[in-house]
Amino acid sequence: AQSVAQPEDQVNVAEGNPLTVKCTYSVSGNPYLFWYVQYPNRGLQFLLKYITGDNLVKGSYGFEAEFNKSQTSFHLKKPSALVSDSALYFCAVRALAAGSARQLTFGSGTQLTVLP
Amino acid sequence: EAGVAQSPRYKIIEKRQSVAFWCNPISGHATLYWYQQILGQGPKLLIQFQNNGVVDDSQLPKDRFSAERLKGVDSTLKIQPAKLEDSAVYLCASSPPGQGVRMETQYFGPGTRLLVL
Numbered sequence: 141a142q143s144v145a146q147p148e149d150q151v152n153v154a155e156g157n158p159l160t161v162k163c164t165y166s167v168s169g170n171p172y173l174f175w176y177v178q179y180p181n182r183g184l185q186f187l188l189k190y191i192t193g194d195n196l197v198k199g200s201y202g203f204e205a206e207f208n209k210s211q212t213s214f215h216l217k218k219p220s221a222l223v224s225d226s227a228l229y230f231c232a233v234r235a236l237a238a239g240s241a242r243q244l245t246f247g248s249g250t251q252l253t254v255l256p
Numbered sequence: 257e258a259g260v261a262q263s264p265r266y267k268i269i270e271k272r273q274s275v276a277f278w279c280n281p282i283s284g285h286a287t288l289y290w291y292q293q294i295l296g297q298g299p300k301l302l303i304q305f306q307n308n309g310v311v312d313d314s315q316l317p318k319d320r321f322s323a324e325r326l327k328g329v330d331s332t333l334k335i336q337p338a339k340l341e342d343s344a345v346y347l348c349a350s351s352p353p354g355q356g357v358r359m360e361t362q363y364f365g366p367g368t369r370l371l372v373l
Contacts (some may be wrong), residue, residue: 144298172360183260183347183364184299191360230298243312244362246298 142167144233146247153221154255161216161233161250170191170236171213174244178228187229190214203227221254228252258282260365262348268371274336277368281329281350282349287311289362290333291347299347305331338372345369 143166153159165171172191176184188199195207205216214231228251232244258325264334265347287306291299300320304312305329318324320339325331335342349362 174361176364181366183262183366184349186361186363189361232298243301243304244299246300248296248298 142171142233142245143233144231144245144247146229146231146250149248150248150253151253152253152255155223156220159216159221159225159252159254161229161231162250163214163216164212164214165214165231165233167233167235172234172236173205173207174232175199175203175214176217176230176232176246178230178249181252184230187196187216223254223256226252226254260348260350260363260370262346262365264368265366266369266371268373269338270373271340272337273368274334275338276335277333277346277348277370279331279333279348279365281331281348282352282363284352285350285354285363286328286353287351288325288331289351290331291349291350293345293367294342295346300331335370338370340372343370 145164147162151161174189176189177187178184187203188197188205190197190207198204203218205214207214228249230249231247234244260282262336263278267275289304292302293299302316303323305325308325321335323333345367347367348365351362
């Protein structure tokens with residue numbers, strides 16, 4: 141079975157400081173990894189994904205994430221946080237070998253608050 | 257490009273009543289997903305369609321939940337009868353056809369917030 145852990149329910153950071161939202165995963169074989177963001181009363185918006193290739197993935201709004209196979213982690217990062225980045229962030233995984241059954245398993249989410 | 261559309265946005269019903277949600281995916285997207293997101297949790301996949309066929313419904317409570325995707329476009333998700341624990345946001349998502357990394361990204365609708373009293 142595949143699973144995702146987001147160890148922090150809440151992350152607070154001051155505007156202009158770097159931010160990190162942590163994610164670790166468990167999956168059989170190679171993973172597909174995703175980050176989504178959810179603003180209040182809205183659906184999830186895709187931020188970035190790791191499928192293959194470069195371990196450092198760049199996504200929307202200046203976010204990036206680093207795939208670390210040995211640590212089974214895919215932490216989300218941004219060099220300089222904005223107040224508008226405040227939202228709920230979800231990490232998700234699926235096994236590469238799952239074929240057409242592209243069931244994503246999501247973490248429980250991390251609420252990011254950027255303080256002005 | 258229009259996004260994934262869902263209706264209604266909010267629904268309040270009493271337990272044992274029935275309810276239906278509608279989803280219209282992004283034009284041309286072959287794969288459609290229904291997720292249940294309980295407050296404080298991440299979304300959980302209920303069912304995945306490829307065109308109008310079911311690919312994965314292993315987590316769908318089939319004694320009360322049903323879903324269909326006639327003609328491979330719009331989809332409806334029904335709950336009958338509803339229970340208190342069905343209170344959640346129901347998200348619809350779609351992804352493009354074909355092979356490769358492009359089809360891996362899922363695009364989500366705004367969701368339907370269901371409250372069962």
